[in-house]
Amino acid sequence: MKWNEIKVETASESVEAVANILMEAGASGVEIEDSKDVENYSTDGFGEIIETEMITSLKEGAYVKAYFPETIFVPEILPTIRERVNKLPDYGLPLGKNEVKVTEVAEKDWATAWKKYYHPVRISRYLTIKPSWEEYQTTDPKEEVITLDPGMAFGTGTHPTTLLTLQALETVLRGNETVIDVGTGSGVLSIAASFLGAKEVEAYDLDDVAVKAAKENIALNPSAKNIQVKANNLLADVEKKADVIVANILADIIIEMLPDAWRLLKPNGTFIVSGIIEAKKQVVIDAMQAQGFIIDQTFQQKDWYALTFKKVEE
Structure with missing residues (x-):
């Protein structure tokens, strides 16, 4: 053909x-x-x-x-x-x-x-991503190995925006949190959240292909049993409260979903946003602060940023 x-x-x-x-x-x-x-x-x-x-x-x-x-x-x-x-x-x-x-x-x-470009990658202190078709044996008892089969539709989890988000998750999560992953794509962020101790994870994507891919990747990681994947338009009509919301999407889409993110985050909850280029960084920060969020941490690689914000209510 x-x-x-x-x-x-x-x-x-x-x-x-x-x-x-x-x-x-x-x-x-x-x-x-x-x-x-x-x-x-x-x-x-x-x-x-x-x-x-x-x-x-x-x-x-x-x-x-x-x-x-x-x-x-x-x-x-x-x-x-x-x-x-x-x-x-x-x-x-x-x-x-x-x-x-x-x-x-x-x-x-x-x-x-x-496939020849995709090999096991240690992307943070505790997280390694490996393709489903390669064997990988860890010698570090603290290392968590995420198995992905990105197919042809999604990234391999090694793009700077994904790396920064994973590093932010590793910094924020302490265990027993409820996490919402918006625009889940391959599902790598949800799997990482589960491995890093999240109590439950809800993953949303508007694309049915992404929902299918995320479910397939979650199945490759049997330890990640606490993840629910659903088709949804950002956070519209979501009611479940979360300790952490994570979104690796375009800056303008992040700004669009701010009211829903504020509504769903528990007091002192954290909103992790990534996919932000230098030109949009301050725009996102200004919109976050206007919503009531307080900037907490900044992660940077080249021209890409991931930012974490806290919901602090007086």
């Missing part, structure tokens, strides 16, 4: 948004090559993570490649893809080179090629 590859050259900060646009256009899978992966891995401080021949040769920016079956008429969907990508600056995301190319490829050339 032949497939059409749409390759978008964009800024590193925009890869997740571009990937989402392509998936919503009907892609069967995406592959990301990001120049910043080299910088991130070489400065993590956890030793050598991936082999150098597996790192992209890009000097700057990133490629997001999406694969569409022959049954989808690419000339029909391409204008919509271009239009949506061109609107990313409206959300504070840079376009980079913003070049789009279409080529025809054979299925065998892409269906499993992405």
